[in-house]
Amino acid sequence: MAAAAGALGRAAGLGLGLGLGLGLGLVTAGRRLLRAGGAAEQCLSRGISSDQRPKRPLTAYFRFMMENRSAFREKNPEASSIELAKKLAGAWRELPASQKQVYEEAKKTDWQRYGEQLAKYKAQLTPAQAAALKEERRKQLARRRSLRAKRELTALGKPKRPRSGLNIFVAEKFQESEGISPAAKLKKLFDAWQKLSTSQKQQYLQLAEDDKVRYENEMKSWEAKMVELGREDLVRSKKKRLKKKPAETAKQAGTARTSLGTKAKLKLKKPEE
Secondary structure, three states: OHHHHHHHHHHHHHHHHOOOOHHHHHHHHHHHHHHHOHHHHHHHHOOOOHHHOOOOOOOHHHHHHHHHHHHHHHHOOOOOHHHHHHHHHHHHHHOOHHHHHHHHHHHHHHHHHHHHHHHHHHHOOOHHHHHHHHHHHHHHHHHHHHHHHHHHHHHOOOOOOOOOHHHHHHHHHOOOOOOOOHHHHHHHHHHHHHHOOHHHHHHHHHHHHHHHHHHHHHHHHHHHHHHHOOOHHHOHHHHHHHHHHHHHHHHHHHHHHHHHHHHHHHHHHHHHO
């Protein structure tokens, strides 16, 4: 069952990547919410949730944007969201210091009120609730960091990972597969894959091997580009070197210890001779 669930999850991810329908996105999102909501449900069962935590105040710049966005939209109805944000950023830069000070003072007042509300919120927490909310917050921050990292890699054009034979089979058969829901379709396709003979699977396994070659070639070109951009931190070979360093250092230390031990023995033998 665990293997089936894992395979279904990977197939769902493939379906999203291939644009196989909104339903797959909803299924995947639902599973993520269920996994991520564990800590939140524990807090709710104790009568408190992180949703009740006071919201951090806006910065002076974001307060300016919120207050002026509608007016800028009316003046620039054809502008995209990005263009509108650029116009607002430019207006903020040109804003006189005296007017910026108004937003800075408002921010200070909000932060003072936020500090009082946060202290009151924390005072009502039991140690168990505080620990659960802290863990929930840690997981939220980890998810955000992960999403930011994925968005960055997408923006940098990192090649898509190679697909497995099952992934390719699901992508090929998904549209014609019978099933009320995307999850039901995936279940049927997984069962069908399990029933295929070795010779029937071979064509998909070969395509998967070809995709590995494609991935490795694209990754080499992409990593070379990342080195040119000064992003060696994204290159796999560097990560491998960093992982190997401790082992190599330990080996060198062991060699050094052996050498020192040999020298010490020789010194001890000399007087006897």
